[in-house]
Amino acid sequence: MTARIILILVVLLGLNHLTGCATAPMQYRSLNTAELQAVELVDTPFFPQEAYQCGPAALATVLVTSGVGEATPENLKPQVYLPEREGSLQPELLGAARRADRIPYIIQPQLSALFAEVEAGHPVLVLQNLGIPRWPRWHYAVVIGFDPVREQVILRSGTTKREMMSLRRFEQTWQFGSYWGIVVTEPEAIPVTAEPVRYLAAVSALEQQQRFAAAIRGYEAAQRRWPSEYTPAFGLGNIAYQQGRYADAEMHYYHATELASEEPAVFFNLAWALLRQGKRDEAILSAEMAQMLAPEHSRYGVAVALIENAE
């Protein structure tokens, strides 16, 4: 009998210790739910998923919503499923979205950002930990709505088409997943909560992978959204340059210099675009600008020599 009581105590202590790990403050307490709209993106597709397959299914859900009609869990599985881990890793979901010519964007780790995107019509793919920090049970689901009256989050999750989860419980599972969530939109529809530098980094990843058509759409949308940022013009110039359209590249770089007259990178690349068109004197002038702006830099600092020695 005493042994049994001791056993029970040990198990109870274990439970208490395990659930007592999360000490970070919860956001939902300071969230003014009365200001939130009731929203449910009922048209979001649903792919009931077999065991371990929530990565491909959740990704297919957001990809189809973003206009990639052919996306299904079956054809995404080879791209994101990791057999030995019986699940999918976050970078692989991001990579697979890029392979579908979409620009995945990691939202701010905040409930307010999550609900702002859902209100704007963008379902959010979230990483949840349905277990406890020490024994995690990782799960991907898609947030499609919020009921401010009942304070419930609505998800496409696992085999449940319309899972209702209390805001508190949802935040706990999301907090254990480090508040990781992504939106995948059409390149023209920049996420409403996007920050320029991080969004442009997301577009430049597609450019780096030579997915130029999608990257151009992303940069052009960014130009409309943030007209005072020079990076979109710089990126469009770099794509034009890589495609051998040097006159277009020159035009974009000039536009970028108008927005950022102290960025050596823009003058450096402008010099190359001019040189490729045989405008040698102008190219050297631009290289001198780059060199003057960053004399200590390993590349800009020797810009004139690089241009002069190029054939």
Add this chain to the structure above:
Amino acid sequence: MNKSIVLGTSLILSSVILNPAVMSTANADIVATHEVVAEQQSGLNRAQLTEQLQREDVREQLVRFGVDPEEAIARVASMTDQEVMELTAGIEQMPAGAGVSVSVSVILIAILIWLIFFR
């Protein structure tokens, strides 16, 4: 011996040819957008860019974790430098989102109930 060298070389060559991130270095003259953005993000720190060796390491890890070798090349190519770094740190430790199974807390509660009522 010779055979393994040929095989190794052709593997490296194929991953270099098929990797878009490598193809873009053909334009080593201009500064790439992702480098400039990385500098903007990290402030004064020099942008940390991955070496081809790290991509090769992640590709091998993916194969070891059961991914088809051809597919592993495409997967690594679709990741950013930063994501490759995250995977280099350890595929074993990263969260792998999976389906719904019985949670640990459910098991513990079941043990409790069993201890209290059925013993």
